[in-house]
Amino acid sequence: MLDACVVGAGAAGLAAACELARTGLSARVLEARGRVGGRAWTDVETLGVPIDRGCAWLHCADRNPWTPYAREQGFTVIERLPDWQRYVGRAPLSPERRARRDADWQRAERAIEAAVRAGRDVPASEVLPPDLEFRTLIDATMSWAMGVDTVDLSTADYVIYADTEINWAVREGLGAVVATAARGLDVVLECPVVGIDWGGSHVRVTTGRGTLECRAVIVTVPTTLLARATPRFSPALPSAYEEAFNGLTLGVANKVFVEVEPGALPFDGSVNLVASDTTVRTASVSVRPAGQDVMLVFFGGAYARELETTGALDVTARDVLIGVFGSDLGRKIRRTTATAWATDPWALGSYSAARPGFARCRNVLGESVADRIFFAGEAVPPKAYGAIHGAAESGVTAARRIATLLARDVAPR
Numbered sequence: 001m002l003d004a005c006v007v008g009a010g011a012a013g014l015a016a017a018c019e020l021a022r023t024g025l026s027a028r029v030l031e032a033r034g035r036v037g038g039r040a041w042t043d044v045e046t047l048g049v050p051i052d053r054g055c056a057w058l059h060c061a062d063r064n065p066w067t068p069y070a071r072e073q074g075f076t077v078i079e080r081l082p083d084w085q086r087y088v089g090r091a092p093l094s095p096e097r098r099a100r101r102d103a104d105w106q107r108a109e110r111a112i113e114a115a116v117r118a119g120r121d122v123p124a125s126e127v128l129p130p131d132l133e134f135r136t137l138i139d140a141t142m143s144w145a146m147g148v149d150t151v152d153l154s155t156a157d158y159v160i161y162a163d164t165e166i167n168w169a170v171r172e173g174l175g176a177v178v179a180t181a182a183r184g185l186d187v188v189l190e191c192p193v194v195g196i197d198w199g200g201s202h203v204r205v206t207t208g209r210g211t212l213e214c215r216a217v218i219v220t221v222p223t224t225l226l227a228r229a230t231p232r233f234s235p236a237l238p239s240a241y242e243e244a245f246n247g248l249t250l251g252v253a254n255k256v257f258v259e260v261e262p263g264a265l266p267f268d269g270s271v272n273l274v275a276s277d278t279t280v281r282t283a284s285v286s287v288r289p290a291g292q293d294v295m296l297v298f299f300g301g302a303y304a305r306e307l308e309t310t311g312a313l314d315v316t317a318r319d320v321l322i323g324v325f326g327s328d329l330g331r332k333i334r335r336t337t338a339t340a341w342a343t344d345p346w347a348l349g350s351y352s353a354a355r356p357g358f359a360r361c362r363n364v365l366g367e368s369v370a371d372r373i374f375f376a377g378e379a380v381p382p383k384a385y386g387a388i389h390g391a392a393e394s395g396v397t398a399a400r401r402i403a404t405l406l407a408r409d410v411a412p413r
C-alpha cells in the first residue's frame with residue numbers, strides 16, 4: 001500500500017509529490033492528461049519556439065519558490081518587469097496619463113478595500129467609484145489579471161491576494177520549469193481518477209486503470225471539476241466542501257500566439273501594450289513576450305470565454321493586431337494558435353476566482369477531511385491563489401501534514 005496518492009500532475013501535485021519523496025514517503029501521482037504540468041504548459045512544437053499556453057509569469061518572483069528552482073535547473077529567468085501598458089494602441093502612455101491612471105487605480109483599490117473592511121464581499125463593480133476616468137481600462141485589466149470581469153470579481157478575494165508586483169518571465173518557458181519537477185517521480189499519465197472512497201480503514205482511489213490503496217490522498221483537481229463530482233467522493237464530503245467547490249470557480253484567460261514573417265515584428269525587444277482603452281472588449285498585446293519572435297494577444301473574462309466558445313479567438317486576435325499595427329502587418333501574419341481553457345476538459349477554466357460572497361471558502365479547502373483527504377492547488381492559498389507559487393506552496397503544505405500524521409501513526413508509544 002502507498003503512503004499517499006496525488007491526484008493531478010500540475011504545479012501543486014508535482015510539488016506535493018517532490019515533498020513526499022523528500023520525507024521518504026511512497027507516493028504515486030495520477031494524471032488524467034497525456035502530459036505533466038496541467039495549466040503550466042510550454043509548447044515548443046506548434047511554432048517551433050517555446051510558447052507558454054498557460055502560466056508564463058513568475059508572479060511575486062522575489063519570493064516565488066519556482067524562481068530559485070528554475071535557476072537551479074538551468075533555465076533563464078528574465079529579471080525585467082513587464083510594464084504592461086507602455087502603449088495604448090501605438091501611442092505611448094505619457095507620464096501625465098500614467099500618473100492619472102495610477103491615481104485612478106489607487107482610488108479603485110481603496111474603494112474595494114473599504115467595502116471589505118465593512119464586511120462586504122460583493123462584486124467589485126458595485127463599489128468602484130462612479131467617476132473613474134480610466135474605468136474601462138481598469139475593467140479590462142481586471143479581466144486579464146483575474147480572469148473575471150468586475151461584475152464577477154469578489155472584493156474580499158481581490159483584497160486578500162498578496163502581490164509583490166515583481167513579475168519575471170522564463171526564456172525557455174515557465175511550463176517547462178514546472179514539468180521538470182516530475183523527473184524521478186512515480187507519475188502515471190492518462191489515468192483519470194474517477195472515485196475516492198475514504199470510508200474504510202484506508203483510502204481507495206479508483207482510476208480508469210484499476211484501484212489503488214493509500215493512507216492519504218492529495219487532490220489537486222481544479223474546483224470546476226470537483227463541482228461536477230469529478231472525481232466522486234464516497235462517502236460524500238461535508239457540505240462546506242461542496243459549497244467551496246461551487247463558490248471557488250475559475251475565471252477565463254485565453255492566449256493567441258501569432259507568428260509573422262521574418263523582420264515584420266514591431267519594436268525592438270519585449271514590449272507590452274493595451275490594444276484599446278475605449279472598450280473592455282479588447283486585448284493585452286505582447287511583442288516577443290519572453291524574447292521569442294512571436295506576438296501574444298491575451299483576452300480575459302467573459303470576452304475570452306465568448307471568443308473561445310464561438311471559435312473567434314484567432315480571427316479576433318488578427319483584427320486586434322491590424323487595429324494596432326495596420327493592415328501591412330496583417331498581411332505578414334503566417335500562423336496563429338489559440339488556447340481553449342474554458343472548454344479544456346481537465347481544467348474548465350484558467351485561474352481561480354472566488355464568486356462574490358465565497359472568498360472565505362479558500363480556508364475550507366485548506367482543512368483536511370478526516371486527516372485522509374487533503375486539497376491542494378491554486379484554489380487553496382488565500383494570499384497566492386490563481387498562480388503556480390500558491391499551487392506549489394499548498395502542495396508542499398499538504399505533503400508535510402501527511403508526513404507528520406504518518407510519522408505519529410508509526411511512532412512508538
Ligand SMILES: Cc1cc2nc3c(=O)[nH]c(=O)nc-3n(C[C@H](O)[C@H](O)[C@H](O)COP(=O)(O)OP(=O)(O)OC[C@H]3O[C@@H](n4cnc5c(N)ncnc54)[C@H](O)[C@@H]3O)c2cc1C
Nearest residue numbers: 008010011012032038039055056057193346377378387388
Ligand atoms: C492562460 C493562463 C495564464 C496563466 N498565467 C499565469 C502566470 O503568468 N503565472 C502564474 O503563476 N499562473 C498563471 N496561470 C495560472 C496557473 O497556470 C495555475 O494557477 C496553476 O498552473 C494551477 O496549478 P494546479 O496544480 O493547482 O492545477 P493544474 O495545473 O490544473 O493541475 C491539476 C492537474 O489535475 C489533472 N486532473 C484533473 N482532473 C483529474 C482527474 N480526475 N484525475 C487525474 N488528474 C486530473 C489535470 O489534468 C491537471 O494536470 C495561468 C493560467 C492560464 C490558463
